[in-house]
Amino acid sequence: MNDWYGNKVSFGGNEENILEVLAFFKEIIYNHSDGLSGYGDFRNFGFLNDGRVVFESDGNSGINALKDVAEHFRVDFLLRFSNRYSYGEAVFTDGQLDVLVLDEAEMRLPAYNQELKAYTYGNLKFATHLQTLQYILDQKRLKLSEDRQINQPQRGFKR
Numbered sequence: 001m002n003d004w005y006g007n008k009v010s011f012g013g014n015e016e017n018i019l020e021v022l023a024f025f026k027e028i029i030y031n032h033s034d035g036l037s038g039y040g041d042f043r044n045f046g047f048l049n050d051g052r053v054v055f056e057s058d059g060n061s062g063i064n065a066l067k068d069v070a071e072h073f074r075v076d077f078l079l080r081f082s083n084r085y086s087y088g089e090a091v092f093t094d095g096q097l098d099v100l101v102l103d104e105a106e107m108r109l110p111a112y113n114q115e116l117k118a119y120t121y122g123n124l125k126f127a128t129h130l131q132t133l134q135y136i137l138d139q140k141r142l143k144l145s146e147d148r149q150i151n152q153p154q155r156g157f158k159r
Helices: 015-031 063-073 129-151
Strands: 004-012 041-047 053-058 076-082 087-093 096-101 111-113 118-121 124-126
Touching: 004 015, 004 063, 015 041, 015 063, 063 076, 063 087, 063 096, 076 129, 087 129, 096 129, 118 129, 124 129
Parallel strands: none
Antiparallel strands: 004 053, 004 076, 041 053, 076 087, 087 096, 111 118, 118 124
């Protein structure tokens, strides 16, 4: 049996297209249809007050299914996903998909400090384990972004 992923996705782009993709998910919820079949076992769709769609998936985080949906409705998305062994995010914008996942060692970095009654990472304190993981993921994204900028060829100006 595969681990279940918890998923939260928000959509961006043209407002009309966003409304259409949200209507698609509402139809899945209200009709209990298998609207994302072929991409794993999806269940427990819902909406958060901020417009994000939440769902569970078995065996994968649903990135490929969401990419297909986003391409169909011409929207972008930010997906945050997690299970016992992984935490990550997928960003789909302008037809480009970027996925960033914490590895097992990074998942073990947050520690709960009984004395502080908080999760810690280095000298930083966090209220929840999830906030700590998100901070570590954000730091990983910044490091990758810096590495990409350093490795890009520099163009000079002619005088």
